[in-house]
Amino acid sequence: MECETVLKLVEEHYQLKGTVKSLGGFLDLNFLLEGHEGKHIVKLSKEDSNFDLLHLQNAVLEHFNRHPLAQGKCDVTKVKKSKKGLAMTMVDVGGSIYGLRVLSYV
Numbered sequence: 001m002e003c004e005t006v007l008k009l010v011e012e013h014y015q016l017k018g019t020v021k022s023l024g025g026f027l028d029l030n031f032l033l034e035g036h037e038g039k040h041i042v043k044l045s046k047e048d049s050n051f052d053l054l055h056l057q058n059a060v061l062e063h064f065n066r067h068p069l070a071q072g073k074c075d076v077t078k079v080k081k082s083k084k085g086l087a088m089t090m091v092d093v094g095g096s097i098y099g100l101r102v103l104s105y106v
Helices: 003-014 051-066
Strands: 019-023 029-035 038-046 089-093 096-104
Touching (some): 003 019, 003 029, 003 089, 003 096
Antiparallel strands (some): 038 096, 089 096
16 A cells, blocks of 8 residues: 555544655554654554454553553553544545554554
8 A cells, every 4th residue: 555545544534644654564554654743653454354353452552551550651552543533443445445543653
């Protein structure tokens, strides 16, 4: 997937702007977004992914970030919510469905 396409998706769904660079990945398409709000990891999961597992991953990260032991003592990746308040947004890119997630860069 082109970096320009990813940038348009994060602008539309997360209101983030910046530059996008492709990163390696095994299951997901991964990108580094650098902008005024800092660095983020953009993950696009293919339509044959286990979306229940991805929702669980997000829930675990959110739980860690709320836990008192994590408050100010360690950096834990944060899940960025979309402008609709979603931890993962389903997007159609060229007829293929992807789960789009944005995580803070640690």
